[in-house]
Amino acid sequence: MALGPRLDLRQSQSLVMTPQLQQAIRLLAASNLEIEAYIGEALEANPLLDAGEVRMVEREAPPESAEPQVHDATPGEGDQALDIDPTALDRDRDTGDWAAQPAGALGNDDLPDAGERSDDDPTLAEHLEAQVGAASPDRHTELVARHLIGLLDEAGYLPVPLREVAGELGLAIAEVEQALAVVQSLDPTGVGARSLSECLALQAIEADRYDPCMRRLIENLDLVARGEFARLKRMCDVDDEDFGDMLAELRGYDPKPGLKFGGGSSAPVVPDILIVPAGEGWDIRLNEETLPRLVVNRAYYVELRNGCTDKASKSWLSEKLADANWLIKALDQRAKTILKVAAAVAKAQDGFFRRGVSELKPLTLRQVAEEIEMHESTVSRVTSNKYLHCERGTFELKYFFTSGVASSDGEGAVSAEAVKAQIRALCDAEDPKDILSDDKLVELLRDKGFDLARRTVAKYRESIGIGSSVQRRRQKKLQGVG
Known part of the structure; x- marks a missing residue:
């Protein structure tokens, strides 16, 4: 076969x-x-755009309907929601279940309210910087102390060895130690510590309780954690009453004094979607306070068009008009898409909004996508960086997408979040003298309609910060001594 160009x-x-x-x-x-x-930047770049007032579309919710009533806070052109063809995009990774679990335990009244986040408070570094000048004996020590403040972690500890700091600054270690003493004298007491023992010792010294007995107790925190109280009483040479007082004093200290100050990096969460009861259903709106309504200034456009005499000017004006019209339509489609997804979530999680996390149902992106007849990658993008505010607090929209576990009656699945809430309730109510093992938790959960394996219960228990039965028994024993 001959080869040749063609x-x-x-x-x-x-x-x-x-x-x-x-x-x-x-x-x-x-x-x-x-x-x-983004709208602020668009208003500066396009002279044809103006920020208009947000006009709410008021509609009455039918009193007998349990369906969510969607009120669009950003009316505009067109009625189409925005559904992106996934074949034109890279494959979205968020196409499955979410087990959205914020840190900490969840109960019916112990939910992750994202609206509580704020960066209004001063950071730990700012709080310390305001004090260090008056506490330093000279300017040189103050500068070294400020350098040490910059090295502290969020809990207030100094994670870098003093010898390393001295080598970096080219100073004698005694100079760095003097500066560290200044930092450790600042409020809150305990900052600048290099270990938990040093942090608690600083607080005991401040409270004038750092006698030899307390010093030995603080030096043996590992024995406290293991609950070896008899051995500790012998080491400290105290009776039961004094030992109980020492433990109570120790529990009153803050092991992470820096955490009471803001981190300085988290922005306050402003909800994107608002949902309130409306008769038997729900009134769902976008938060109009953060969404200025864009309009095209037609009068200014006509004035500019009449003044255009060359082809380049007319082309520029036409381009700006097209950009303005497209942005208004794109924002309107975005609003309709978000409201459509939020309505589907409200319908699926009606029990959560009425009765709490125990009623949270398993929900996937695919289920919502099929409900609103869109692709799941579109739903994934809608739920990214969006927050919903209801009577129970402010939640990330992804929180309502959670995996499910089988129910013992075989009639369907229940939300993993509901299971975690039940585990939390059972552990909180357990008798200190009869700590529940994971096998016992499996039995109790099965009685409540949750069919789970022991390994699954252990996984959920650990994910909400609840220790094993041995750890809980030791903790409750420690609490009982005080």
């Missing part, structure tokens, strides 16, 4: 990511605060 004419189809499609994807995944910042 010309062929072929026809094919392909999907192209246009700048408009790329921008629509970014708008869909952005939060209301990010949209607000």
Whole structure:
């Protein structure tokens, strides 16, 4: 077979990511605060755009309907929600279940309220910097102390060895030790410590309780953790009453004094979606306070068009008008898509909004996508960086997507979050003299309708910060001594 050059004419189809499609994807995944910042930039760049007032569309919710009533806070052009064709995009990784579990335990009234986050308080570094000048004996020590403050972790501990700090600054270790003493004299007491024992010792010294007995107790915190109280009483040479007082004093100290101050990096959470009861259903709105309404200034456009005399000016004006119209339509489609997803979530998790986390049901992206007839990658983008505020607090939208476990009656699955809430309730109510093992928790959960393996119960228990039966028995024993 001979090889040689030749010309062929072929026809094919392909999907192209246009700048408009790329921008629509970014708008869909952005939060209301990010949209607000983007709109501010658009208003500066496009003279045809103006910020209008938000007009609410008032509709009465039918009193007999349990369906969510969607009120659109950003009316505009078109009625189409925004559904991005996934074949034009990279495969989205968030296409399965979420087991959204914030740190800490969850109960019916112990839910992760994201609205409580704020960075208004001063950071630990700012709090210490304000004190170090007056506490330092000279300018040189003050500068070294400020350097040490910058090395502290969020809990207030100094994780870097003093010898390393001295070598970095080219100073004698005695100078660094003097500066560390200044830092450790600042409020809150315990900052600048290099270990838990030193942190508690500083607080005991401040309280004038650092006698030889307390010193030996603090030096043997590992024995305290293991509950070896008889051995500790012999080491400290105290009776039961004095030992109980020492433990009570120790429990009153703060092992992480720096955590009471703001981290300085977390921004306050502003909800994107608001949901309130409306008759037998729900009234769902976008948070209009963070969504200024864009309009095209038609009068200014006509004035500019009449003043355009050359082709380049007319082309520029037409481009700005097209950009303005596209942005208004894209924002309107984004709003409708978010409200559509939020309505589906409210319908699926009606029990949660009415009765709490014990009624949270398993929910996946695919279920919501099928309900609203969109692709699950679109739902994934809608739930990214979005927060929903209801009577129970402010929650990340992803929180409502949770995996499920089989029920013992075989009639369906229950939410993993509901199971965790039950485990928390059982452990909180257990008798200190009869700590529940994981096998016992399995039995009690089965009686409540949850069919779980022992390994699954242990996994859920650990995920909400509850220790093993041995750890809980030791902890309750420690609490009983005090």
